Every structure is written in structure tokens, then in C-alpha cells.
Amino acid sequence: MSGEDDVVGGDIDASEHPQISSDEEQNEPLLDFSEIDEELDRIRERREGVKRPFFSGPEGKTLAFGLVTAVIFGAIIILSSTGVVMADSIAIDQSLSGSLLDPGEECEDRTGVAWLNIWVDEDHDMRVRLYNMGPENIVIHARLVEPVVENAAKDAVQEDPLVLNGSLNQTEIKLDTDNVLDSEYTLVIKVYNTTGLNLTNENQSALIGEKSVLEAQRQVRVKDIETGGFLSLIGISEGSVSKGIELIDEEARACWTVQALGTWSIALMGAEWAGGRETAMLAGGSAGVPPWWMAFVSLFMSVVFLFIQYPLMYRLYHRDDDDLLSDEQTSRLIERTLQSTCDGLHLRYNPESTEIEVKPLIISIHVSYENTDRSFSDRESVRARLLKDILSEFAVFGEMRSTELDVQTLQDRRGVHQSIREGLESIEGPVEDYTSFFTDLNNFARIDDSIREVVRGWFADQPLHHIKDNVTSDDFAVYLRVNYRPGNQILSFFRNSFSYEDVQRELRETIRDKLGGMLGDRRVIVSAVSDVDTRADRVAAGRAEKLSVKEGDETVATEAFVAKQEGITGTLLQNEFVADILSSVEFIAHQNRNRIDRYGFFGLIVFVWIPFMASGVLVGAMLGLVGRMRFQTVLSACLIGGTAASVTWAYTARGIIEVMERYHAEALLPVIIGLVVVMAMLHVRANKQHRQRELLKTRIASAKSAQEQMQSSSED
Structure with a gap:
């Protein structure tokens, strides 16, 4: 982060005591920012210390066990469904039928017999x-x-x-x-x-x-x-x-072959993934699949999800108690990051008119700043840079909440492009000798033309297409703003081989190398913008989320970002598909946190177990993370609850089918299964909309507060 080392810990000296009135002292107690900064620095040093091996700790060992289990389970399903091993054998079903795992009459061996x-x-x-x-x-x-x-x-x-x-x-x-x-x-x-x-x-x-x-x-x-x-x-x-x-009379069922069981296991997994455990069990029960096999497939799916996803979620969301930031520390971290970034961009940060709201699900930031004679970035570039630096800090401190940021400049007309006009306005008397003035203009024009020539030459040697540029120079720096797009517009892998930061760095070094003698001590400031990069690309976010709800006749919309998690964990959990699921699950967990805080371990078991009360072990695991329960406690509770749910559904599915047959409603079974799938999809959609509405309520309230504070500051 540019300029951070110059400002961190230097905003307020420990020996300084600002003078405030007694009324202000009573209403607004002075915060000891020095102490908070020291705490933040200690947390940073601890988190940036020695990295643990990937499979270390209880979560690492659990993940390793989950991966081994997934390989074994996948091998069983593939070998059985393809008929590679024991395709026509009924030995497994025959040995289990009539036992405790499959109560009732023994199945009949009808292989090879009409x-x-x-x-x-x-x-x-x-x-x-x-x-x-x-x-x-x-x-x-x-x-x-x-x-x-x-x-x-x-x-x-x-x-x-x-x-x-x-x-x-x-x-x-x-x-x-x-x-x-x-x-x-x-x-x-x-x-x-x-x-x-x-x-x-x-x-x-x-x-x-x-x-x-x-x-x-x-x-x-x-x-x-x-x-x-x-x-x-x-x-x-x-x-x-x-x-x-x-x-009237019941006939003993035929024993299932290994290949038939394997084929149905694929159907059961697809049904459970699409519509939940209840959908899979009703479908299997109507087809007469043995209950022990349905329980086996459902239980192994729960184990694989729990022992793989939960450790990864734990790595993404969990922070030790000593590393957990309070709302006050989070606000201070944001404030000093904003100050540092604004200094690097030659902006005047206005803390009095800046509003920071730290909520359980989202952090809303509304920044106010003023341009200076040396500032060069437009408003959108400032917003992107502020977001990038804040998310970079959040990644260090493990802050994974959604973050949205708005910027407002108090003096839009200030900046490097107005420096000439402001200089003219400051002239009080007539100027008799214009020689030095026109000499400077000629030098500036020659510098600008030389930079444009270097820029076009550099783009000619790169897989990038130069669109336009804008060059401005003064006695202190040269300012280059360039727009480009990748030469390959089809393959995203090659399209994104050059990031905008790479372009800025390469252009800055090339200009300095080729025009160093002409530029002298001037700084080279480059702003590169790719026309195909999204805002998430520019702020280096792990995930971007567009929030939009309709309030009356108006649509309220914004875009929130989450800090990028490096490594395998971020790659697996921050892709769009999984991230959408986790964000919805996190919202459900926050809604039900009071229950878990009240009932603890046994409440988590029941929450995972009871049908239709939760979406399975994934929600239970997120509940444990939100409630800051121990890793082993959450793992045990979700495993017990998931096992109970799988067994309960597997051994009651046939009874449900028989009740439906008694009331002659078995023809409705496909409709019921379809309705369950549709209801599951609608439930996910409703949770997503409810979550967006809650996040935008926070944003609207924060925006109103920031606007009121800015108006109050302007009046003063």
C-alpha cells in the first residue's frame, strides 16, 4: 500500500493532547489511537509470521481424512455402477437383508432364474x-x-x-x-x-x-x-x-445386484444435491432401494461435505481470539488505511465527513476527500484504489465480511488539470517578461510528446491494444492516464495475463529508463485502465457481489467486495458458485445464532437433524463458526446430526410411500419430489434476496448518516 509506512502510527502522537471543551469531552470520549495501532501492529506481525503447513492442526488432519474418504467413496460408486467388480453379485444385499440394517423378510436370490x-x-x-x-x-x-x-x-x-x-x-x-x-x-x-x-x-x-x-x-x-x-x-x-x-399378500423382494445399487447411488446423489436429503430418500424409497444403501450413500455424502468443506470454511472464516478485531479496531484499521492511501494519491482525507459502519454481515464506508494541485486520479480510480488497499489489509487480518465503499469529493474542480488556471488566478500584477513562461510550456509539451511516443512504442511490443492516453506534466511530476484492452478478446486466460498493475509498473519503468535525462527529478505517475477489467479485477477482490432490491418505485443497488484469500482455500471457496452458497449459508447462520448460543452442542445436533429445519451439515458448520464453537465440537455435532438425519430418512422413506399408497396418492410422488426441488430452489433464492435487503438497509442507513454529517460539517 503506497505511503502506508509514512502514516501508520503517526496520525496522533502519544504526547499530543488535543484541546476540546468539557461538553465535547463528556459526549465524545477521546480514543487512544496509539494503543489501538499498537494492537493492530501486533496482530499483523502475528498473522504474517511463520505459515503453518496446509494439513497441520485439527482442521488440516480432518481435511486429509475427508479427501481420503472422498477417494474411497468415489471408487466404490464408480466400480459398482460400471459393473467392473461383482456386477451381478447379490451377496451384499442378501447378507444384509433380514438383519438389523434391513429389517423384514430376507430378499430372494433370483439371479439366473425366471x-x-x-x-x-x-x-x-x-x-x-x-x-x-x-x-x-x-x-x-x-x-x-x-x-x-x-x-x-x-x-x-x-x-x-x-x-x-x-x-x-x-x-x-x-x-x-x-x-x-x-x-x-x-x-x-x-x-x-x-x-x-x-x-x-x-x-x-x-x-x-x-x-x-x-x-x-x-x-x-x-x-x-x-x-x-x-x-x-x-x-x-x-x-x-x-x-x-x-x-393382499406381500412378496419377498428380489435381491439387488451390486451394479444396480451402484447405478442407483448416482441417482440418489443427484437427487440429494438438487433437492436435499428428503428428495433422494423419497425417490429411492419409491423404487424399493434397500434402506441401508440409501443411508450409506447419504451418510458418505455428508461425511465428504463435512470433512472437506468445513475445514476449508474454518481456514477462511476462523480467527483466533487474540486475532479477532473489535468494531473499534476495525474502524481504526480502515481509517488509517484511508489516510495512507489518500496521502499516496495526493488527496486531502476528510475524517470528519467520513462514515464507517461495521455490521455483522457488511462493512459500509462512505469516504470524503478533497483534491489537491498534485492529485491526478478521477473519482472512480480513487474509489478503486481505496477499496484495493482496504481489502488488502482485510486479507492480512482475516476479515472476510462484505465491504462496500462510496467516495465523495468536496471540491471536484481541484486537481492537476486545474493547476494552470489556479496559477493564473493568483497573478496580481502585470507580467512584462513571458520568456520563462513560454520556455516552460515548450519543455512540458516536449516531455508530453516524448512520453506519448514511448507509450505507443511499448504497446506495440505487447499483446495489448492501446486505445487512448492523456499526459500532463509540471515541475514535480508527469502524469499519464492510459486506456487499453487485451489483444485477445476470446480466451480469458490469455486476456488477463497482464494486470493493470503490471501495465502501470512496466510503463513507469520504461518511461524512466528512456526519458530519465529529460524528466530529471520528476516523479512518474501512471494510471492504467483496462476496458475489459471489472471493478473486482481492479480492486483485487476475492469475490464481488451486486446487491439490488426494489424499494417502492426505486431500485437500490450497489456492489460489495470480499477480501481475496490466497491459496487452495480461496480458489475453492471464492469462486462464484460456492461463494453464493456460502454467503446464503452465512446469512442463515447469523439469523439462527441466538438458538445456538442458547442450546449449544445439542442444539446444533437437532438443527442439523430435524428435516426442513436446516440445509444440512453445511449450515450446521457455518453456525458453529458464527457461534465461535470449538472445531472438534462443531465437527462432532454435525456428524451426529447428519448421521441421524440420513438414517431417519432412509428407514422412514418406505413407510411414507406406504402411507401415500394407502390414501391412493402414490401417483403424486413425482409431483411431490418435483415440488421439494422447486421449494429448495425458491428457499435459496428467498434467502439471497432477504440477505441483500438486510445488507442494503445497512448501506442506506450509513449513507444517510454520512450525508447528514457532511451537511453539518459544511454548515460549521
Whole structure:
């Protein structure tokens, strides 16, 4: 930071005692800036000391464990879903079914064996599908058999209420029970081999007396079923009655192969990422995925997220108690940075009209300054430089709050471009000899032309396109302002190979090397602006965020910046996608901090566990950071809560599906899953808008306060 060493600790000497009235002394106690500056210097020295190895400390070891776990989990999913290892094996599901991890009947081994899957679809029709047998030369027959009546006449002929002959070479049939009386029946399914038989779809009498190759029986009930389900119960739609069928007896499920489990694990992870844990569990439960596998996938996702993201978040947000800045220290750090930067830019900083607001989520700064005869930067350049230096200081002290800064100059017309005019206004008497005056003008013009020639020559040798420049010189310095753009406008990697600071440094050194004799002792001041650089690029921010909300008929908008975190942590957590998630999570954590402060460890467990109360372990981890809980405490609480949530959802999902089937609302399951995903997206959007509104409320209040203070200062 330019000029910082000259001003830090030198604004107020310890021996100086400003004279103030007794009333002012009572209302505004004198701050001991010397003591605060010493504290800031000690914190800076401590934080800029020896850097720890990346995997040191509890968070480093946790991160290493998380990376190893992620590799193992990823290998399991890839190997199982691709069928590289044990593709058709059912050994895992078979050994766990019927155990404590999968209560209920044991699954059946149906690998390599022809079997019939019998189920009721969403329209309450019975469907039968043949597995492990090709469609060639087969036909499926189905019939409903009435129970035997004890008092029926011996010579009475009892006809089956429904007989269905399937189409030839088809492996699936559907039973229509619209004309069947309400009662309980035995469903008999037979599969015949049609090789060598003269059959058609209309005439299958040749099968009389033939022996089936596969047979199955199930107990069913035909009855009137109210459609409309749950929606009709709550009055959203009108219900109607139609004939349907339901299974009375339950059949043991078929054992899942390793490849089938692996394929579903990818679907479960996608569903959990898009709509949360509840979406994944409902989707898996409706497909009959074993609960132990759903719990395994969800739990490992929680572990991977927790053991990787939380240590990185801890490195980004956490500061030791000794390094934590108070609001007073933060304000003082900003003040002396503003003073130092303004001195370097030859501006007169006005602390009385400057407003600094330090809030839990944002730091708002409204700076007032005056131009001098030696100032060269325009207002936007001043704002960018002030932001850059403040964010640079924040990075040293670990301050990761959003920062927004506005500038206001009290005398817009002052500056180097007005130096000639002001000089003329100060002339009181007539000037008889203009020789030296015109000589100086000629020298200045020659310097300006030489600098322009050097600038154009330098750009000709660089992958940059020179747009325009403005050169001004006086007896003390030469001032160059240049606009350019990268020669490559397509590939951002090559486009950003030269930063504006690199351009300024190279131009300054080139001008000094080639025109040193002409310039003499003059300083070379260069301001370079890339037409494609964003404001975030110019202030070297880790993240930029545009804040905008509508208040009545007006839209209030600004742009806030976060200090850049170097290294892997900043690269992973300060990209736009992850940073947006973390900012929303941080806002939720601040909203719920009182609960965590009140209930502590067990409250954090419940917060992560209870469905729909939190967004998972990520919010829990951020809550722990906001509440300044110990690393191991937060890790344990989130791990326990996340495990409980995964297990709870995995083992209740099937029960939820059965309740929906009981009320004939299973057809709504895809709609419910879709609604959960949409609600999750809307929830994230609402949190983002709520956060922006809160941040802008702070900005509006700070701006009004700064304006009132400036008006008061002007009146005085």
C-alpha cells in the first residue's frame, strides 16, 4: 500500500493532547489511537509470521481424512455402477437383508432364474412382467379364481371372473378389472412355452392340457377405489370412484445386484444435491432401494461435505481470539488505511465527513476527500484504489465480511488539470517578461510528446491494444492516464495475463529508463485502465457481489467486495458458485445464532437433524463458526446430526410411500419430489434476496448518516 509506512502510527502522537471543551469531552470520549495501532501492529506481525503447513492442526488432519474418504467413496460408486467388480453379485444385499440394517423378510436370490414381478400401477391396474426369460416362444396367461364356496352344489359350474391370454412373445401383461365384482380372489399366472404349437393371439386353445414352465399365485382384492387421493381429502379436487385391484399378500423382494445399487447411488446423489436429503430418500424409497444403501450413500455424502468443506470454511472464516478485531479496531484499521492511501494519491482525507459502519454481515464506508494541485486520479480510480488497499489489509487480518465503499469529493474542480488556471488566478500584477513562461510550456509539451511516443512504442511490443492516453506534466511530476484492452478478446486466460498493475509498473519503468535525462527529478505517475477489467479485477477482490432490491418505485443497488484469500482455500471457496452458497449459508447462520448460543452442542445436533429445519451439515458448520464453537465440537455435532438425519430418512422413506399408497396418492410422488426441488430452489433464492435487503438497509442507513454529517460539517 503506497505511503502506508509514512502514516501508520503517526496520525496522533502519544504526547499530543488535543484541546476540546468539557461538553465535547463528556459526549465524545477521546480514543487512544496509539494503543489501538499498537494492537493492530501486533496482530499483523502475528498473522504474517511463520505459515503453518496446509494439513497441520485439527482442521488440516480432518481435511486429509475427508479427501481420503472422498477417494474411497468415489471408487466404490464408480466400480459398482460400471459393473467392473461383482456386477451381478447379490451377496451384499442378501447378507444384509433380514438383519438389523434391513429389517423384514430376507430378499430372494433370483439371479439366473425366471421370475414374475407382480405389482399394481398408479392407475390401480394389475401388471405382470417376466424377468430372466427371453420373449421368444412364450405367452403369459392370467386368471382370477374365486374362493371355494362350501355350500355350493356339486354339479355347479364355477366360472372364473377374469381370464386373460397375453400376446405371443410379450413379457408383460396388464389386467383390467372394470367388469369384475368386488371380492377377494386368487391371481394365478402361468407362462407357457409355445415352441412347436400352432397358436395365434386370437386362438390359443392348443395350450389346453399343456404344462406351464413358470407359475405364480397371489392373493388380491377387487374393489371400488376413490380417485383423487389426498387432493380430494383436502378439498383441492373432486374425487371419483373407479374399479381397482390391490395386493393382499406381500412378496419377498428380489435381491439387488451390486451394479444396480451402484447405478442407483448416482441417482440418489443427484437427487440429494438438487433437492436435499428428503428428495433422494423419497425417490429411492419409491423404487424399493434397500434402506441401508440409501443411508450409506447419504451418510458418505455428508461425511465428504463435512470433512472437506468445513475445514476449508474454518481456514477462511476462523480467527483466533487474540486475532479477532473489535468494531473499534476495525474502524481504526480502515481509517488509517484511508489516510495512507489518500496521502499516496495526493488527496486531502476528510475524517470528519467520513462514515464507517461495521455490521455483522457488511462493512459500509462512505469516504470524503478533497483534491489537491498534485492529485491526478478521477473519482472512480480513487474509489478503486481505496477499496484495493482496504481489502488488502482485510486479507492480512482475516476479515472476510462484505465491504462496500462510496467516495465523495468536496471540491471536484481541484486537481492537476486545474493547476494552470489556479496559477493564473493568483497573478496580481502585470507580467512584462513571458520568456520563462513560454520556455516552460515548450519543455512540458516536449516531455508530453516524448512520453506519448514511448507509450505507443511499448504497446506495440505487447499483446495489448492501446486505445487512448492523456499526459500532463509540471515541475514535480508527469502524469499519464492510459486506456487499453487485451489483444485477445476470446480466451480469458490469455486476456488477463497482464494486470493493470503490471501495465502501470512496466510503463513507469520504461518511461524512466528512456526519458530519465529529460524528466530529471520528476516523479512518474501512471494510471492504467483496462476496458475489459471489472471493478473486482481492479480492486483485487476475492469475490464481488451486486446487491439490488426494489424499494417502492426505486431500485437500490450497489456492489460489495470480499477480501481475496490466497491459496487452495480461496480458489475453492471464492469462486462464484460456492461463494453464493456460502454467503446464503452465512446469512442463515447469523439469523439462527441466538438458538445456538442458547442450546449449544445439542442444539446444533437437532438443527442439523430435524428435516426442513436446516440445509444440512453445511449450515450446521457455518453456525458453529458464527457461534465461535470449538472445531472438534462443531465437527462432532454435525456428524451426529447428519448421521441421524440420513438414517431417519432412509428407514422412514418406505413407510411414507406406504402411507401415500394407502390414501391412493402414490401417483403424486413425482409431483411431490418435483415440488421439494422447486421449494429448495425458491428457499435459496428467498434467502439471497432477504440477505441483500438486510445488507442494503445497512448501506442506506450509513449513507444517510454520512450525508447528514457532511451537511453539518459544511454548515460549521
